[in-house]
Amino acid sequence: MMKFYEKYREAVNRNNSLVCVGLDTNPKLIPDFLNQEPDPIFAFNQRIIDATCDLVSAYKLNSAFYEAHGSKGFEILKKTRDYIPAHIPAILDGKRGDIGNSSKMYAKMAFDEFGFDAITVNPYLGGDSIEPFLEYKDKGIFVLCLTSNSGALDFQMHGKPPLYLRVAELVNKWNTNKNCGLVIGATKAELLKKVREFAPELILLIPGVGAQGGNIEEVVKYGVGTIHVEAKRKSCSAEVGLPLLIINSSRAIIYASHESDFAQKARESTITLRDNINKWRK
Numbered sequence: 001m002m003k004f005y006e007k008y009r010e011a012v013n014r015n016n017s018l019v020c021v022g023l024d025t026n027p028k029l030i031p032d033f034l035n036q037e038p039d040p041i042f043a044f045n046q047r048i049i050d051a052t053c054d055l056v057s058a059y060k061l062n063s064a065f066y067e068a069h070g071s072k073g074f075e076i077l078k079k080t081r082d083y084i085p086a087h088i089p090a091i092l093d094g095k096r097g098d099i100g101n102s103s104k105m106y107a108k109m110a111f112d113e114f115g116f117d118a119i120t121v122n123p124y125l126g127g128d129s130i131e132p133f134l135e136y137k138d139k140g141i142f143v144l145c146l147t148s149n150s151g152a153l154d155f156q157m158h159g160k161p162p163l164y165l166r167v168a169e170l171v172n173k174w175n176t177n178k179n180c181g182l183v184i185g186a187t188k189a190e191l192l193k194k195v196r197e198f199a200p201e202l203i204l205l206i207p208g209v210g211a212q213g214g215n216i217e218e219v220v221k222y223g224v225g226t227i228h229v230e231a232k233r234k235s236c237s238a239e240v241g242l243p244l245l246i247i248n249s250s251r252a253i254i255y256a257s258h259e260s261d262f263a264q265k266a267r268e269s270t271i272t273l274r275d276n277i278n279k280w281r282k
Contacts, residue, residue, distance in 0.1 A: 002138070004117050005179065007088075008057060008058065008140070008203065010087065011057045011088050012057045012243055015055055015057065017055055017056055017274045017277075017278075018245050018281075019055060019273050019274045020056060020057060020059065021048065021058075021253050022061075022062065022093075022249065022250030022251075022253075023061045023065075023250070025045055027040060027041055029255055031258055031259060039076065042079050044262075048266050049080075049084060049085075050263065051263040051266050051270075052267055053085050055267065055271060056088060057088075057089070057246055058089040058118075058246050059084050059088060059089070060091040060248050061081065061093060062250075063077065063093060066080075081114055081116060089117040089140070090115075090116050091118040091142070092110045092116040092120070093120045094110065094120060094121075095121065095144060096119065096120075096121050097121045097124060099125065099129060100131065103129050103130070103132040106119075106132075111139050117139060117140060118141065118142060118181075119133060119139070119140070120142045120143075121133055121142070121144070123143050123170070127170065127174065130174065137177040139179060140181060140203070141179055141180050143167060143171045143183065144182075144183045145164050145183055148186065152188075164195070165194060165195070168182060168195045168199045169198045171199060172201075172202060175202060178201075181205055181246075182205070183204075183205045183207065186208030189218035189223070192204070202244065203245070204246070205246045206219055206223060206245060207250075208248075209247050209252075216276050216280060219245070220280040221280065223244070223245050249270075252269060253270055256269040
């Protein structure tokens with residue numbers, strides 16, 4: 001089975017993209033004509049995926065938008081995950097994190113039952129709450145580190161060093177299987193440089209680009225990362241700048257239009273974001 005990082009890297013190279021499309025689908029915001037479909041939410045997701053799958057490095061599904069619909073929502077979540085092409089990583093944005101036995105069940109749900117390639121988790125309960133996820137060595141584990149909401153000031157900036165840097169430091173230590181990453185809000189781009197000092201080899205999942213106003217230039221400048229890799233053919237060590245970023249946009253892409261052309265507009269918005277990111281990668 002292909003490991004998460006390998007699948008991510010291949011998707012980045014194949015589509016020349018760091019863009020992740022967030023399928024945070026709200027039935028109140030999808031075009032009215034889709035309500036004639038047997039499953040309007042899934043029909044919407046299908047069309048978005050079809051229009052963007054050659055342009056992205058990943059898809060992220062926020063579980064709240066599916067769980068809100070009860071058992072039907074879980075069916076849509078599973079169908080959508082299964083519809084995503086196998087070569088593109090699918091991330092469950094569930095922000096799970098509980099005592100060990102509970103986390104074990106959350107991990108089983110996300111990876112064994114739904115087949116996601118990665119999940120977001122909450123580190124507040126400490127390392128033993130994250131360990132059941134880390135046992136899935138082929139999966140990606142993105143730990144909440146620094147968020148964009150105003151309430152982030154309540155905890156994340158407290159302490160010396162501040163709590164978010166402590167999280168980055170610990171997750172870097174937990175990354176023994178090379179399957180850890182961090183969630184960093186795009187509107188905190190000026191702090192990415194500090195995070196990178198603690199976690200130079202972690203993939204950063206960056207939400208908040210688009211509707212939330214994250215600065216793409218700053219995100220790319222401070223977040224790309226550089227790691228040491230072994231150049232086996234030349235029997236030497238080389239320092240290579242790897243694209244250790246997954247930049248997510250949800251509303252700005254999937255709701256680019258509320259009319260019959262919504263899928264085409266989503267594609268155009270994805271191209272615009274991809275090209276803007278790549279401009280600053282050069």
